[in-house]
Amino acid sequence: MSEELSELLKVRRDKLxxxxxxxxxxxxxxxEKTHTAAEISAExxxxxxxxxxxxxxxxxxxxxxxxxxxxxxxGRIQIYCRQDIIGEAKYExxxxxxxxxxxxxxxxxxxxxxxxxxxxVADFTILCKSLHPLPEKWHGLQxxxxxxxxxxxDLMVNAExxxxxxxxSRIVSLIRHSLENKGFLEVETPILHVLQGGAAAKPFExxxxxxxxxxxxxxxxxxxLKRLVVGGFEKxxxxxxxxxxxxxxxxxxxxxxxxxxxQAYADYNDVMRLTEELITTAAKEVLGTLxxxxxxxxxxxxxxxxxITLVDALKEYGIEIxxxxxxxxxxxxxxxxxxDYAKASAGKIINVLYDKYVEANLRQPTFIIxxxxxxxxLAKKHRSKExxxxxxELIIAGMELxxxxxxxxxxxxxxxxxxxxxxxxxxxxxxxxxxDEDFLRALEYGLPPTGGVGIGIDRLVMLLxxxxxxxxxxxxxxxxxxxxxxxxxxxxxxxx
RNA sequence: GACCCGGUAGCUCAGCUGGUAGAGCAUCUGCCUUUUAAGCAGAGGGUCAUGAGUUCAAGUCUCAUCCGGGUCACCA
Numbered sequence: 001m002s003e004e005l006s007e008l009l010k011v012r013r014d015k016l017x018x019x020x021x022x023x024x025x026x027x028x029x030x031x032e033k034t035h036t037a038a039e040i041s042a043e044x045x046x047x048x049x050x051x052x053x054x055x056x057x058x059x060x061x062x063x064x065x066x067x068x069x070x071x072x073x074x075g076r077i078q079i080y081c082r083q084d085i086i087g088e089a090k091y092e093x094x095x096x097x098x099x100x101x102x103x104x105x106x107x108x109x110x111x112x113x114x115x116x117x118x119x120x121v122a123d124f125t126i127l128c129k130s131l132h133p134l135p136e137k138w139h140g141l142q143x144x145x146x147x148x149x150x151x152x153x154d155l156m157v158n159a160e161x162x163x164x165x166x167x168x169s170r171i172v173s174l175i176r177h178s179l180e181n182k183g184f185l186e187v188e189t190p191i192l193h194v195l196q197g198g199a200a201a202k203p204f205e206x207x208x209x210x211x212x213x214x215x216x217x218x219x220x221x222x223x224x225l226k227r228l229v230v231g232g233f234e235k236x237x238x239x240x241x242x243x244x245x246x247x248x249x250x251x252x253x254x255x256x257x258x259x260x261x262x263q264a265y266a267d268y269n270d271v272m273r274l275t276e277e278l279i280t281t282a283a284k285e286v287l288g289t290l291x292x293x294x295x296x297x298x299x300x301x302x303x304x305x306x307x308i309t310l311v312d313a314l315k316e317y318g319i320e321i322x323x324x325x326x327x328x329x330x331x332x333x334x335x336x337x338x339x340d341y342a343k344a345s346a347g348k349i350i351n352v353l354y355d356k357y358v359e360a361n362l363r364q365p366t367f368i369i370x371x372x373x374x375x376x377x378l379a380k381k382h383r384s385k386e387x388x389x390x391x392x393e394l395i396i397a398g399m400e401l402x403x404x405x406x407x408x409x410x411x412x413x414x415x416x417x418x419x420x421x422x423x424x425x426x427x428x429x430x431x432x433x434x435x436d437e438d439f440l441r442a443l444e445y446g447l448p449p450t451g452g453v454g455i456g457i458d459r460l461v462m463l464l465x466x467x468x469x470x471x472x473x474x475x476x477x478x479x480x481x482x483x484x485x486x487x488x489x490x491x492x493x494x495x496x
Numbered sequence: 497g498a499c500c501c502g503g504u505a506g507c508u509c510a511g512c513u514g515g516u517a518g519a520g521c522a523u524c525u526g527c528c529u530u531u532u533a534a535g536c537a538g539a540g541g542g543u544c545a546u547g548a549g550u551u552c553a554a555g556u557c558u559c560a561u562c563c564g565g566g567u568c569a570c571c572a
Contacts, residue, residue: 007541008506008523058532065529082529099522112530136507136521138533143507145564157507200572246571247497355571375572393572400572431571456572469565480563 012131015096019129022093026129031104038074044117046110052077052119053104053127055156056097058137066095067118070105071156079105080112081121094121099137100130148477161472167286168461168473174282175259175457176239184235184261189224191217191241195434198222199454200375202245202430204254217243220454222378223439225262226407229450230442234264239457250469251399254478257457266451267406268390272367275394275402275453276303283464294397295468297363305365305394310354313368317357321350347374347387362395377417377433379405394455401460404453411443 019026035050054070054077064083069076083091097103104125112118135141140157147154147161154161176186194213196203198220206215221238228236239259246252263270283290283301290301311322319336321329326346333341333349338356341349350372362368369392370382379389390406408414418435425432461473471477 006506011523060531060534061528062531062534063528065531067531067534069532078532080530084529110530112532114530114532116530116532118530133506133522138521139508141507142509143503143564145503146507148564202571244571247569249571250566252571351572359572403572454572482563 008133009131012098012129012133015098016129016131018096019093019126024093024126026126028125028127031125031127033104036074037070037072037077040077040109040119041075041117044109044111048109049106050109050119051104051106052079053102055102055130056099057134059097059099061095064091068097070103078112078116078118079107079121080110080118081124086121086123090124093126094124097126098130098133100132100134101126102128102130144471145479148471149479149482151475164461164465164467164473165475167465170286171282171461171464172239172457174285175278175455178278178281179235179237179261182235184237184263185233187225187228187233187236187238188240189221189228189238193218195436197433197436197439198378199242199244200431200433204243204245219244220258221260222452222454223436225260226447226450226452227439227442229262229264230445230447234448235262237261248478250471251459251462253458253470253474256470256474258454259457260452260454262407262450262452264448264450267449268369268392268404268451271404271451271453272307272392274451275404275455276305278455279401279460282460286464292464292466294463294466297397299364299397299463301365301396305367307367307369307392309370310350310368310372311370313358313362313366314350314353317361319353319357321346321353345374347372351375359395359400360398363397365394365396367392367394374420376405377421378408378414380408380410381413396463399459399463400456401463402453402455404451407447407450407452409443409447409449411440414443415440 016026031053033051033053035052037052037054040050040052052070052072054072056068057071057076058067058069060067066081068079068081070079081091081094086094104127105119105121106124107119107122110118110120135153135157141147141150141154147158155165180186192206192208193203193216196216196219198218199222201219203216203219206217207213208215219242221240221242225236225238237259239257241255242258243255244252245254248254261271261274263274280290280301280303283292292299292301308316314321319332321332324332324346329346329349330342330344333344333353336353336356338349338352341352344352354368358368370385370388371379371391371393373381373387373389376389376391379391382388382390392402392404393400394402408417418433418440421433422435425434458470458473461467462470465473467473
């Protein structure tokens with residue numbers, strides 16, 4: 001708190017003191033409400049007695065009477081308070097209430113001249129004195145920085161924002177229930193990892209004091225979930241937060257929510273169908289349609305979704321790599337202006353070319369399938385194509401929504417892949433997988449044929465709620481701290 | 497990390513080629529017992545993100561820094 005309070009803050013603190021001086025607790029403990037705003041609007045009956053509670057969002061005083069709107073989680077309801085009903089002393093307190101205060105109201109329902117269902121205040125109780133003024137009633141809170149930093153205000157004032165997060169909750173719930181109905185078991189695996197693995201990404205590092213050891217925040221739950229399939233859980237999934245130490249953009253936040261699903265005795269074709277089903281079911285239930293609009297663009301989620309191999313997708317954008325040797329592909333990279341990749345592996349170059357020339361152009365739902373072996377260390381070799389794996393990525397509106405494989409189940413092959421990853425790591429690739437001996441041991445016990453998929457929940461929610469940035473579907477997106485806040489002791493210690 | 501745009505009252509925004517800061521809402525005072533962007537009359541409220549510089553004079557021009565947004569790069 002700054003020493004110098006602005007006039008507006010001072011006024012509210014003075015009012016708080018007045019309330020206390022009048023012997024009223026401005027922060028009481030409970031309140032018994034009988035109705036919500038939505039219930040009253042829907043089941044309106046003249047003269048019904050109700051008890052409601054909510055935040056004052058508008059206020060119109062008329063001398064000895066006053067209108068206001070209370071907002072609860074379900075919506076707004078008008079209240080009408082008259083001095084001759086509640087008495088002079090109480091009305092004086094009522095008149096001093098501010099927009100933003102939370103009150104409970106008991107009274108009878110009536111309809112005003114203009115036909116609005118309204119509660120006539122017989123009694124009211126202050127439930128929380130608000131000390132900050134709310135944003136303007138007409139324009140609300142627009143400033144993006146403030147909206148993200150003070151999401152609580154954003155939610156109070158912007159109904160559309162509340163809707164987005166309600167939809168997010170429904171989407172998550174629908175996916176969870178779809179999987180439960182199919183016999184999948186929801187599990188939780190460690191978030192603090194000893195090794196870096198399960199995805200190509202840079203982890204956040206942390207430290208366990210008592211054990212005196214470094215730890216990584218997980219970048220994916222993949223390797224633990226496959227251990228569970230080894231253990232005999234044939235259908236498992238985990239929905240949870242993962243952490244990746246990379247840049248921030250409209251589709252990247254350092255922590256995000258992923259759902260990973262593993263099904264024994266299935267391959268990537270099965271998992272592709274499952275992915276289609278989960279997403280279209282959620283879309284139908286939440287939006288009532290598969291024809292959606294995202295950032296002004298029409299996208300059809302109607303099945304079936306296009307499937308095309310990565311090599312063919314490149315060909316569609318004028319990049320021919322079929323039958324080319326590694327050397328020729330390196331030359332192609334240089335010709336395309338990717339000078340840094342003159343000595344990279346063919347697989348790496350193919351991925352970069354794909355990222356650069358193909359992905360952003362894929363607008364309608366598309367499964368890109370059969371990726372190069374070199375960049376897919378956890379995927380099973382393709383059953384018929386040398387040098388490729390059985391893998392797909394789902395792209396919608398230029399965003400990667402899902403990534404999946406026929407999981408690599410051969411422990412000898414997995415060891416080879418880890419060894420190549422170790423070489424890459426030694427050569428400076430800080431996203432390479434760690435050698436995970438326990439995971440290899442699990443595979444040696446035997447992982448049945450398994451299909452696995454990871455779906456980015458935040459991006460899916462963006463798509464289904466037509467939100468242009470991942471920040472708009474995260475309640476508290478990552479923000480740099482403002483300069484005035486001084487670092488905590490812990491931060492000072494770490495930075496020292 | 498590079499480039500572009502932005503930061504002015506609690507909120508939403510004006511502020512021209514440099515001349516000393518404005519509106520609406522909100523707040524305060526008075527009037528007002530069916531209003532709803534209530535109304536009428538009056539008042540208060542600003543380190544113009546921060547710090548330097550140019551200038552007689554800077555919200556405005558220059559540089560640096562911070563925060564945010566966007567594009568690209570990085571990135572599954």
